Amino acid sequence: MPTQIEKLEAHTSHLLDAFLGLKERYALLHPMLFDADVVKHHGSEKRARGFKTLRHSLFLSCAQDIAKLSLDKDDRTPSIRRLVGALQDEHLQAELRERFAIWVVPSVEEEADPEIREALRRMELREQAERRAQFDEILASANAKFLALESDAALLGFLTIRDRVSAHTEVHLVADKYQFVDIGQLGIKWADLKRIVDLMQSLVEELGMLIRNAGFAWESLESQLARASAGFWQTN
Template sequence: MPSQAEKLEAHARHLLDAFIRLRERYSLLEPMLFDPEVPKLRGSGAQARGFLTLRHSLFLSCAQDIAKLTLDSDKRTPSIKGLMAALEDMTVCKTFEQRFAIWESPSVEIETDPEIIEALKRMEARQQAGRRAQFSEIMARLRGNWVTLSQEPYLAGFLTIRDKVAAHTEVHLVADKYQFVDIGTLGVKWSDIRRAIDTMQSIVEDLGLVIRNAGFAWEMLDEQLTRASKAFWSVPKSAA
């Protein structure tokens, strides 16, 4: 039976994987929203309907991912909310702090000179104190970013899109007619997707640091996604 720490590590790892997939989808959506050349070259004429369909599908997918990766409460589902709730347990948090701060030091084990051993122990104690302070800083930043994200008005809009448009299709009686949920009334802007992703990325990164003691090469991912997006949306020379 996996320990709670092992379960949280697995959830943090899968949260990262799912967030990367969200980043991949948004890298295709963003030029459709904010690069005027993309709709001009790929969203007009015979391609117009396909362009609008793809844009709508990517938007719904991104909105759904933001909602589920942020707010899902199911214990089987990796989410920021679930991991943050787990870290509020002081015993759990202390376990990860210990793992973050205390590293194996083989040099002490193989050393035989008592003075050198004591010097190495003092050095390790200072390093542990520094890592504990770093852990506290990360946790403070993590909690602050989570409070900010969880209170964003657009998050409720994304949740409504997930629950009533993307995952389920609800209709409501409006002026004697049954109609779909009007996304335009939810107060969600195109730019809110980018804002949510930016804050989520900081949180996902910090969760990886405190739970898995592992970072991620975000700059490399940015370069890869930018390159892939440009290749996808560029007009082939033969068609130019």
């Protein structure tokens, strides 16, 4: 049976994979919202209807993923909420902190000179203490960011879209007629998408460091996605 930490490591890895899928879809959606040339070239005349359909579908897909990856409570679903919640356990914190602090390095006992050996030991102990402090700083940052994320009005709007609009196609009875829920009434702006995705990325990165002691090449990913999106929407 996998240990609790092994389960958390697996969920953190799955969260990263799912978030990368969200990033890729948003990279295609972003020019449809903010690039005037893309909108003019692809979103007018005969292409207008297809453009609007694709934009709407990508928006709903991103909204669903934002809500799911941020706030899902299901034990089978990796989410930021579940991982941050698990990290509140003090015993788990202590174990992860030690894993974060103590790295496998060549044994100082192999050094023949006792003075050098003792100096190396003191250096390693000092670096371990610094890494323990760094772990606590990252954990405090992740906790604060999640509090900001879960109370964000835009995220609550995305949750409504996931629960009532795209997942169940909910309708209202308005003036004796049934109408679909108006996304425009949820208080979401186009710019909220990128802002929430960026905040999620920071949390995904910090959770990876805390639980898997692993980073990710975000700058390289951003460059790849920018090139892919630019190539897809090329207008000349």
